[in-house]
Amino acid sequence: MPPLFGSLNHAYRGASSDFMGPDPSFISTSANNGEREHFISSITTNVTSFFREKHHFDLLTEKILADSNDVKRSLNIWSAGCSSGQEPYSIAMCLLQALPDLAARTQILATDIDVAILRKAEVGIYTRKELMALPPAFLGRSFFSSIRNAQSDEMQLQHKIRNMVKFQNLNLNSSWAMPVQFDIIFCRNVAIYFSQTTQERLWRRFVTALRPGGWLLIGHAERIPPELHSILRPNGMTAYQKIS
Structure with a gap:
């Protein structure tokens, strides 16, 4: 079957x-x-991990966030199809480690269609097996606290990480409009399950949701079609930038 x-x-x-x-x-x-x-x-397919597709997080810290550090306004990031939260929390940890001042004025929206998985994400509790993908620098006490005792199999993200992320139930194929434009949208390994027509409609809606010069990061098996490159310019591995 x-x-x-x-x-x-x-x-x-x-x-x-x-x-x-x-x-x-x-x-x-x-x-x-x-x-x-x-x-x-x-x-719903809920396959995810911390720092999945690491090249996006390298791009985030080495270029996108570095270029945004001088911007005085709030930075808005959207994790679309966030599953159990590892992606938006990875973004938050990158910000706190690399640019804590920018992190203080960054808002991360994390959405998913699955209400049950969002409940898990909001709590921010993960098993040590789930944390194996984390770089050692992020496993210290400054990011996680043990549950019950030091030998527990579960660890919880600290409040300062969890408070950076707002979780919300959203169906990407429904009618939605965002109150702000985003500097960065992560939508990775989600559109691959959609038809080509639905994918193209979603890419165009993301363009509207992005600020001029904003970034769209997609999954390794996904591509923005060439006919949309006039509004979403390829700029790195599965990374696209909105034409100003």
């Missing part, structure tokens, strides 16, 4: 004891909010 069909089958079977058939309309009513959350969580 293909993975998606298996996930759908699992979602339907877990939805309710009296649910009799694969009619997805049941998730659209407010009376079924709990079942809707279960359904979405069951079919």
